[in-house]
Amino acid sequence: MADELKDKIREYVVDEYVEEGEDIEVKDDTPLISGGLVDSFSMVSLKLFLETEYSIKIPDERATAEAFDTVNAIAALVREYADA
Amino acid sequence: MVYGTAAREFYQNELVGIRNDGLFKEERYIVTPQGADIEVEFPEGAPVKKVINMCANNYLGLSSHPDVVKAAHDGLKAKGYGMSSVRFICGTQDAHRELERKLTAFLGTEDTLLFASCMDANAAVFEVTLGPEDVVIADRLVHASVIDGIKLCDAQYDSYKHMDMKHLEKKLQQFADKRFRMVATDGVFSMDGDIAPLDEICELADKYDAMVLVDDSHASGFMGKTGRGTHEHCGVVGRVDVITTTMGKALGGASGGCISGRAELVELCRQRARPYLFSNTVAPVVVTASLKVMDIISETTERRDKLEQNTLYFREQMTAAGFDIRPGVHPIVPIMLYNAQLAQDVARDLYEEGIYVIGFFFPVVPKGQARIRVQLSAAHEKEHIDKAIAAFKKIGEKYGILGLGKKEIIDKYGM
Numbered sequence: 001m002a003d004e005l006k007d008k009i010r011e012y013v014v015d016e017y018v019e020e021g022e023d024i025e026v027k028d029d030t031p032l033i034s035g036g037l038v039d040s041f042s043m044v045s046l047k048l049f050l051e052t053e054y055s056i057k058i059p060d061e062r063a064t065a066e067a068f069d070t071v072n073a074i075a076a077l078v079r080e081y082a083d084a
Numbered sequence: 085m086v087y088g089t090a091a092r093e094f095y096q097n098e099l100v101g102i103r104n105d106g107l108f109k110e111e112r113y114i115v116t117p118q119g120a121d122i123e124v125e126f127p128e129g130a131p132v133k134k135v136i137n138m139c140a141n142n143y144l145g146l147s148s149h150p151d152v153v154k155a156a157h158d159g160l161k162a163k164g165y166g167m168s169s170v171r172f173i174c175g176t177q178d179a180h181r182e183l184e185r186k187l188t189a190f191l192g193t194e195d196t197l198l199f200a201s202c203m204d205a206n207a208a209v210f211e212v213t214l215g216p217e218d219v220v221i222a223d224r225l226v227h228a229s230v231i232d233g234i235k236l237c238d239a240q241y242d243s244y245k246h247m248d249m250k251h252l253e254k255k256l257q258q259f260a261d262k263r264f265r266m267v268a269t270d271g272v273f274s275m276d277g278d279i280a281p282l283d284e285i286c287e288l289a290d291k292y293d294a295m296v297l298v299d300d301s302h303a304s305g306f307m308g309k310t311g312r313g314t315h316e317h318c319g320v321v322g323r324v325d326v327i328t329t330t331m332g333k334a335l336g337g338a339s340g341g342c343i344s345g346r347a348e349l350v351e352l353c354r355q356r357a358r359p360y361l362f363s364n365t366v367a368p369v370v371v372t373a374s375l376k377v378m379d380i381i382s383e384t385t386e387r388r389d390k391l392e393q394n395t396l397y398f399r400e401q402m403t404a405a406g407f408d409i410r411p412g413v414h415p416i417v418p419i420m421l422y423n424a425q426l427a428q429d430v431a432r433d434l435y436e437e438g439i440y441v442i443g444f445f446f447p448v449v450p451k452g453q454a455r456i457r458v459q460l461s462a463a464h465e466k467e468h469i470d471k472a473i474a475a476f477k478k479i480g481e482k483y484g485i486l487g488l489g490k491k492e493i494i495d496k497y498g499m
């Protein structure tokens with residue numbers, strides 16, 4: 001079954017961070033920050049998107065480079081706070 | 085003892101980590117004044133070597149210009165060595181205010197405030213001018229000091245894809261409910277020589293009621309027909325609300341920076357900016373030499389014209405030689421090599437040939453975007469540039485990269 005949450009995150013990441021003309025495939029485990037696609041300062045827009053889209057509040061201390069490094073990790077974080 | 089074994093081991097391990105990641109920076113000792121021809125001791129203890137400097141921010145060749153050096157000497161005699169004070173206690177000489185007035189006239193703004201560096205100017209400006217009700221939207225490749233400045237303020241932060249106006253517009257729409265919107269960009273981006281489309285940025289700023297801040301450190305003194313900067317190059321003099329820039333590059337190269345822009349905003353920085361309030365005044369000798377620089381570049385465009393010619397010549401010849409260079413018109417010329425090891429090897433071999441350049445690779449530039457950044461100067465004569473091109477060709481042949489594009493270089497050397 002397709003994972004809508006992951007697809008939505010992936011769609012945002014591609015739209016927000018992949019430059020026009022760049023041939024980058026974002027898989028569930030593609031390292032976004034440690035791989036250099038998203039720098040740690042630019043990930044604030046991703047946090048803002050997640051909080052707005054899913055009506056959640058991710059505390060700053062949880063919004064780490066590790067927690068935002070893959071689509072898998074981001075989805076887990078969203079699920080944790082959506083369930084909270 | 086406070087500095088115990090645990091602390092020492094921790095710092096040692098950090099340094100080992102930096103070395104293992106290939107990120108350890110080593111200083112090269114230059115034993116001459118800054119210029120086109122310099123003498124360098126590298127590595128430490130090695131015999132001094134004469135090389136052509138192709139990696140300084142000495143765009144106008146004023147770092148060791150005799151008139152600038154003389155103005156510094158004269159200033160030292162007339163104004164003394166230090167002021168032993170911040171500006172607002174007893175650290176402001178008439179020369180400081182004179183330099184601020186000259187910078188204001190040159191940049192076409194309303195007022196100017198000096199700082200010890202542009203890094204300090206950027207550390208000051210966002211914190212003073214923006215609060216939690218506001219947003220700053222920055223190009224994703226802005227200089228580290230702009231990012232640090234933004235981190236110090238309470239405003240919401242977001243970024244847009246490098247020079248992508250559609251993405252910027254989307255962000256401006258997204259933050260329509262904020263009290264103030266400020267777009268922050270470099271005028272010229274230091275790693276690529278890309279020139280921000282300030283005309284389009286100002287159009288969007290007008291449309292969405294936003295302020296525009298430009299760090300013009302790699303442009304002040306030579307971009308635009310009379311060298312005013314990127315705002316002149318793009319035809320928007322008077323429309324950029326805040327310019328931060330440095331005297332540490334084209335404008336003499338010693339130190340010092342400024343915030344220049346809307347009068348109230350600059351005055352508020354004079355009242356509240358922490359790097360202004362709690363850091364020493366710019367040294368008198370730097371101020372008097374900078375005044376001479378302003379005179380030189382206000383009287384004639386000779387030096388920026390020569391820089392432009394040098395840049396065009398180098399770019400044409402290197403392209404004809406088969407190097408993959410990022411197109412553009414700026415004296416920052418990135419020679420694309422893509423592979424980090426290749427960039428370091430080519431730089432090392434060029435040094436052996438008497439050409440001083442540096443390889444740049446991740447995290448300074450994105451992964452797979454390693455390059456050598458050449459910077460032209462008005463101090464370069466045609467002979468300097470020809471020697472550099474000949475050396476590049478020789479080393480380019482050695483590594484078999486002449487005539488190869490991105491894909492071919494990556495196929496050969498990897499990312």
